[in-house]
Amino acid sequence: MSNLANIFKNHKAFIPFVVADDPDFDTTVANIVALAEGGADIVEVGIPFSDPIADGPVIQSADLRAFAAGVRTKTVFEIVEAARKQTDVPIVFLTYLNIVFKYGYEAFCKKCHELAISGLVIPDMPYESKAEIMPAANKYGIDIIPLITPTSGHRIEKIAKDASGFIYVVSSLGITGERNEFFNGLKDLVAEIKQYTDVPTAIGFGVHTPEQAKEMATIADGVIIGSAIVDIVDKQKQNAPEAVEKFTKSIRSAINESNTRKATV
Numbered sequence: 001m002s003n004l005a006n007i008f009k010n011h012k013a014f015i016p017f018v019v020a021d022d023p024d025f026d027t028t029v030a031n032i033v034a035l036a037e038g039g040a041d042i043v044e045v046g047i048p049f050s051d052p053i054a055d056g057p058v059i060q061s062a063d064l065r066a067f068a069a070g071v072r073t074k075t076v077f078e079i080v081e082a083a084r085k086q087t088d089v090p091i092v093f094l095t096y097l098n099i100v101f102k103y104g105y106e107a108f109c110k111k112c113h114e115l116a117i118s119g120l121v122i123p124d125m126p127y128e129s130k131a132e133i134m135p136a137a138n139k140y141g142i143d144i145i146p147l148i149t150p151t152s153g154h155r156i157e158k159i160a161k162d163a164s165g166f167i168y169v170v171s172s173l174g175i176t177g178e179r180n181e182f183f184n185g186l187k188d189l190v191a192e193i194k195q196y197t198d199v200p201t202a203i204g205f206g207v208h209t210p211e212q213a214k215e216m217a218t219i220a221d222g223v224i225i226g227s228a229i230v231d232i233v234d235k236q237k238q239n240a241p242e243a244v245e246k247f248t249k250s251i252r253s254a255i256n257e258s259n260t261r262k263a264t265v
């Protein structure tokens with residue numbers, strides 16, 4: 001079992017997301033540490049990209065702020081390296097395929113291994129293209145985390161059977177960003193995935209309140225939150241780490257409450 005999958009063994013996982021270099025290098029390092037201290041199980045670090053097709057306005061603007069700060073892929077690696085001096089929290093990168101492709105699959109996975117990165121979420125890499133990166137990912141022990149959406153349909157079986165680390169279950173159609181309603185077949189979607197694999201599931205897209213996080217944690221094995229945290233970073237700028245840690249603690253305790261009740265699935 002991969003290191004990532006192990007994390008979900010005894011409790012529901014919380015997986016927060018930040019954009020690297022938003023608003024600057026030091027604040028991102030401090031935010032990663034704050035997320036870890038606040039109780040994150042895995043931190044998802046977004047590599048800024050010029051055409052983030054799956055992202056809503058909040059993360060798009062964060063990418064722009066990072067570009068204004070002069071971010072490059074190399075900077076993102078340096079941020080993780082700096083964070084690693086203060087925390088060993090498991091980290092996964094959220095990156096669009098072009099960034100990995102340009103860097104080279106082998107070189108990118110090697111670098112991830114050196115930084116103790118556990119996995120990659122590549123939202124624009126279709127399942128059918130996964131074979132290209134697998135030799136390098138396997139060589140360096142990097143999980144390629146697949147996404148399953150409410151419209152994955154007949155592809156669910158092969159995606160699930162081939163998954164490692166965890167499966168990113170997209171809560172609803174559309175782009176990232178806070179929502180008040182989710183796809184109403186989420187329980188069935190997770191149940192279907194469970195027919196094919198023991199790899200844990202985590203729900204993301206739209207979750208932004210402790211109540212929602214608790215609800216999602218009763219459906220799946222983990223909860224992912226991005227835009228709500230990126231929004232705090234935008235509003236608080238260099239003061240963000242404190243607020244980010246506070247928010248993380250509130251989500252952590254909401255998710256823990258769902259642990260004490262039997263899942264209603």
Ligand SMILES: O=P(O)(O)OC[C@@H](O)[C@@H](O)c1c[nH]c2ccccc12
Nearest residue numbers: 054123176177204205206225226227
């Ligand atoms: O922002 P949200 O709605 O909380 O969704 C999580 C999300 O931010 C993070 O996992 C993510 C950021 N960019 C993405 C692109 C595709 C899939 C997922 C993501």
